[in-house]
Amino acid sequence: MSMQQPILDVRNLQTHFVTSKGVAKAVDDVSFSLQAGEILGLVGESGCGKSMTGFSILGLVDAPGRIVGGQLIFKGQDLLGMEAEHLRRVRGNQIAMIFQDPMMTLNPVLRIDTQMIETVQAHQQISRAAAYDRALEVLGDVGIASPAERLRSYPHQFSGGMRQRVAIAIALLNRPDLIIADEPTTALDVTIQSQILSLVQTLCRERQTSLIWITHDLSVVAGLADRVAVMYAGKIVESGTVESTLKHPLHPYTQGLLGAIPALHERGRPLHLIPGNTPSLVNLPAGCAFSDRCPQVHAACAVNPAVVEVDDAGAPHSVRCWLIKSQMDGAAP
Amino acid sequence: MITEKNESLASRSLVPGTPLLELRQIGKRFSRTLDLPARIARKLGAEISTETVHAVDKVSLSIGRGEVVGLVGESGCGKSTLGRLALGVYPPSEGQRFWHGNEANGQAVSSIDHLPAAARRAIQLKMQMVFQDPYASLNPRMRVGKAISEAPLAHGLIQPQERDAWLAQLLQKVGLDPSLAERYPHQFSGGQRARIGIARALAVQPEFIVCDEAVAALDVSIQAQIINLFMQLRADLGLTYLFISHDLAVVRHISDRVFIMYLGRIVETANTDEIFEHPHHPYTKALIAELPKIAGGKRSYQPIQGEIPSPLHPPSGCHFHPRCPHAMPECKRAQPTFRQVAPGHWSACILDQPDVGQVAILHGTKAGL
Numbered sequence: 001m002s003m004q005q006p007i008l009d010v011r012n013l014q015t016h017f018v019t020s021k022g023v024a025k026a027v028d029d030v031s032f033s034l035q036a037g038e039i040l041g042l043v044g045e046s047g048c049g050k051s052m053t054g055f056s057i058l059g060l061v062d063a064p065g066r067i068v069g070g071q072l073i074f075k076g077q078d079l080l081g082m083e084a085e086h087l088r089r090v091r092g093n094q095i096a097m098i099f100q101d102p103m104m105t106l107n108p109v110l111r112i113d114t115q116m117i118e119t120v121q122a123h124q125q126i127s128r129a130a131a132y133d134r135a136l137e138v139l140g141d142v143g144i145a146s147p148a149e150r151l152r153s154y155p156h157q158f159s160g161g162m163r164q165r166v167a168i169a170i171a172l173l174n175r176p177d178l179i180i181a182d183e184p185t186t187a188l189d190v191t192i193q194s195q196i197l198s199l200v201q202t203l204c205r206e207r208q209t210s211l212i213w214i215t216h217d218l219s220v221v222a223g224l225a226d227r228v229a230v231m232y233a234g235k236i237v238e239s240g241t242v243e244s245t246l247k248h249p250l251h252p253y254t255q256g257l258l259g260a261i262p263a264l265h266e267r268g269r270p271l272h273l274i275p276g277n278t279p280s281l282v283n284l285p286a287g288c289a290f291s292d293r294c295p296q297v298h299a300a301c302a303v304n305p306a307v308v309e310v311d312d313a314g315a316p317h318s319v320r321c322w323l324i325k326s327q328m329d330g331a332a333p
Numbered sequence: 334m335i336t337e338k339n340e341s342l343a344s345r346s347l348v349p350g351t352p353l354l355e356l357r358q359i360g361k362r363f364s365r366t367l368d369l370p371a372r373i374a375r376k377l378g379a380e381i382s383t384e385t386v387h388a389v390d391k392v393s394l395s396i397g398r399g400e401v402v403g404l405v406g407e408s409g410c411g412k413s414t415l416g417r418l419a420l421g422v423y424p425p426s427e428g429q430r431f432w433h434g435n436e437a438n439g440q441a442v443s444s445i446d447h448l449p450a451a452a453r454r455a456i457q458l459k460m461q462m463v464f465q466d467p468y469a470s471l472n473p474r475m476r477v478g479k480a481i482s483e484a485p486l487a488h489g490l491i492q493p494q495e496r497d498a499w500l501a502q503l504l505q506k507v508g509l510d511p512s513l514a515e516r517y518p519h520q521f522s523g524g525q526r527a528r529i530g531i532a533r534a535l536a537v538q539p540e541f542i543v544c545d546e547a548v549a550a551l552d553v554s555i556q557a558q559i560i561n562l563f564m565q566l567r568a569d570l571g572l573t574y575l576f577i578s579h580d581l582a583v584v585r586h587i588s589d590r591v592f593i594m595y596l597g598r599i600v601e602t603a604n605t606d607e608i609f610e611h612p613h614h615p616y617t618k619a620l621i622a623e624l625p626k627i628a629g630g631k632r633s634y635q636p637i638q639g640e641i642p643s644p645l646h647p648p649s650g651c652h653f654h655p656r657c658p659h660a661m662p663e664c665k666r667a668q669p670t671f672r673q674v675a676p677g678h679w680s681a682c683i684l685d686q687p688d689v690g691q692v693a694i695l696h697g698t699k700a701g702l
Contacts, residue, residue, distance in 0.1 A: 264585070
């Protein structure tokens with residue numbers, strides 16, 4: 001495998017929910033790729049399909065949801081065409097997930113050691129003692145004091161921050177190549193959030209683990225990720241390096257999101273607004289889904305815009321917006 | 334005695350004149366009632382003590398008319414309890430509350446909790462609350478129009494025949510379409526429900542509103558709309574807010590003055606610009622340093638260690654000492670007193686004592702402060 005080949009390559013992924021009210025395209029033509037050791041921030045508001053993108057990669061989409069199209073190439077193999085038995089060996093082993101609520105990951109009636117040893121032995125042919133040692137090692141890595149003692153505890157005996165550390169430890173047990181983290185710090189206090197961010201940052205740097213960090217908080221992504229993808233109504237509307245995307249946002253939605261965050265020098269002034277509400281996926285406007293809230297909407301927006309590649313001083317940056325397309329076409333000779 | 338004097342100075346509002354609401358040395362203790370076996374065991378001579386949580390420990394705070402006071406702290410620090418004490422939802426275990434000052438016509442007025450029932454009720458009506466989760470605080474079986482107009486009808490503030498016109502006006506004021514009044518709470522989006530919660534608080538024409546994490550559950554774009562609405566209503570109606578939040582960026586945006594709370598105690602207070610530019614207390618510094626920022630790009634997080642301790646067994650002395658990077662032996666022994674470090678800026682840290690600060694600098698413990 002060459003150095004350039006990405007760990008994960010998501011191509012035109014489509015996850016649809018067929019309901020009585022219509023088809024909700026929760027993930028609609030999403031493409032991105034991830035290199036080893038890279039951190040991607042997947043950002044959007046509730047209902048934009050960011051979590052469903054993460055679930056789709058792991059094959060965790062429940063009915064009535066279904067992946068209806070696209071490819072998920074993980075280390076050269078398409079996860080979508082894979083047999084269930086094969087997929088089970090990848091999932092939890094090479095790809096791990098951290099959920100928003102660690103109580104979702106942890107079984108409340110089993111001790112932490114039982115759960116951790118089970119996870120190791122599900123994927124590796126090793127003895128219980130060796131699995132226990134691995135659990136002990138990982139728990140120490142995520143900064144839990146006296147891990148031998150804590151292994152004998154039940155989930156309810158941990159605080160929220162500690163529980164999230166245990167969930168991260170379980171994700172790390174089998175040394176995955178890719179971790180998908182779905183809002184893992186949203187429910188935590190600022191000081192605890194910083195501790196978790198510091199932890200994953202160090203782990204990714206030291207082990208070259210790739211990470212998809214799903215969040216609604218652009219300011220967390222700004223400090224953590226290498227690249228960012230902004231989702232709106234099932235589509236990635238803008239993506240690029242954190243530097244380029246957050247400093248020079250091109251899509252009106254990204255600009256609106258950044259404007260809505262209270263900034264230091266604007267204390268007491270009205271915040272910039274995105275008019276309207278987050279849309280319902282079954283009832284989207286025709287063409288660009290953002291057109292009914294966009295301050296710069298014009299006639300072309302009635303047709304769905306294609307992805308435009310922009311070169312921001314060498315940094316790749318892509319955006320789905322007719323404004324940028326027409327600017328590019330105008331600038332080109 | 335010195336502590337007490339300092340505390341009341343520290344709590345003074347920025348707005349000159351009589352404060353709208355003053356909390357003086359207010360505290361709240363929650364204790365667990367013993368179960369039957371424990372009570373029997375105690376009768377038989379076993380040493381079982383009731384476990385008591387000091388949720389709020391002698392806090393003084395006063396809010397001037399038209400002021401927005403931010404109250405910041407991590408979960409479990411007692412900030413919501415303090416908000417409820419201010420409103421009188423919880424009876425205080427100690428301390429006093431004064432509405433429009435503690436004297437009228439040269440006569441000392443007693444604490445709100447000791448006023449005659451009718452007078453107390455009139456004051457309580459002037460104070461309202463906006464909750465974090467409007468869905469949990471709205472009756473799912475009651476149409477929102479009825480939920481909003483119930484209180485003013487009960488208190489005789491509006492007459493039944495003028496209800497519809499009044500309701501339409503109020504809904505418009507909070508940015509809702511009056512035709513939605515006959516719907517049920519589940520038919521609204523999160524942002525609209527937040528507006529309903531605000532409308533319900535405004536229905537009885539309050540002067541003072543406690544906003545307890547009122548924007549925490551909202552998406553960024555909706556959060557901005559609600560923050561703007563709060564600021565608009567303040568300007569239009571001359572409202573006073575106690576804005577409780579764990580989100581420093583939001584508090585910085587909306588507040589005139591900020592109180593930082595840790596484990597039941599206020600550790601620092603100053604006006605907003607001052608506290609964000611020159612934080613004094615190590616806890617405030619940590620909070621501000623860990624505030625995620627858009628600018629600055631990728632950074633290494635260097636978090637403060639540990640977690641907020643259990644309020645059942647708070648650390649001795651300064652509650653923050655087990656997590657403080659500058660902790661000294663003295664911090665375990667005595668609770669630090671409030672000191673004025675700049676005009677209107679008070680901090681409760683031993684490093685702010687001039688003599689200790691000097692010694693600390695000599696020994697290098699103050700490095701990085």
